[in-house]
Amino acid sequence: MDMPDPHFPIKVHHSACKEQGVVIFPHHFHEHLEFLYIVAGKALIECGSTTITASAGDFIVVNSNELHYGVSLSEDLYYYALIADISLLHSQSVDAAETKFITPITQNRLLLQNDIGNDSKVTASMLAIVHELEQREFGYELAIKSELYRLLTLLLRSHVATILTKDEYAERMKNIERFAPVFQYIERCFQGELSVDLLASMANLSRFHFSRLFKELSGHTVTEYITMTRLGKADYLLRHSSLTVSEIAAATGFNDIYYFSRTFKKHKKVSPSTLRGN
16 A cells, blocks of 8 residues: 555545445455544444444554455545554564564554444544644654554553464465455456356365355355445446446346346345436
């Protein structure tokens, strides 16, 4: 992921969505830690196999290399996304902070809880970083680094999910590397035939082991994940293109218009024709 300043790798996005049911970010993952703060409205956020319905005031952590996805659940969604490369906090010398906390986080061995909820201290720390990034007053780099240390301290004291052994970490990274081309292929070729056997062969796994690991990483079966991806593409086309509903169904991999309409309404709580009419 690109950073505005590669020598100081941290950035913030201010994001708003005025439509319910819109994919605010598709399934993806990156090496950086990401912190989400919901200012207004509601959103559904998936982090790996964890699904969170987040409202105003809620704070969410996306761990390094964790598959995540978001959908707006209201017409007034507004949130901050703070993305940080924790190598920013590396020490030149090997001290206790480095060996006990920073290195395990950067190595993805120390995992934080995703759903932090409404934690006023954590939120205040993130908002202080956002303020410093926006104002960029003299010394803002020092202020941000010190506040980032504080933010991690608050999270480590109350919101650690698990600490992986070196073997567990190696297995996790192996699976991430093995499945990255699969997720990319689904994103790129969603309109074509996507059989489990084809995708399993890409990961060099048996159908059974592929399906099990896929659900561990994404929180969904292969079929559910492909359907979600196609529905997200269809939602975008219904809102932003002049294609007919039938053309959109065909363009997003649904060969049966009736199945498409039924599935879309089940997941999006509105029919394609109603959404197009809006």
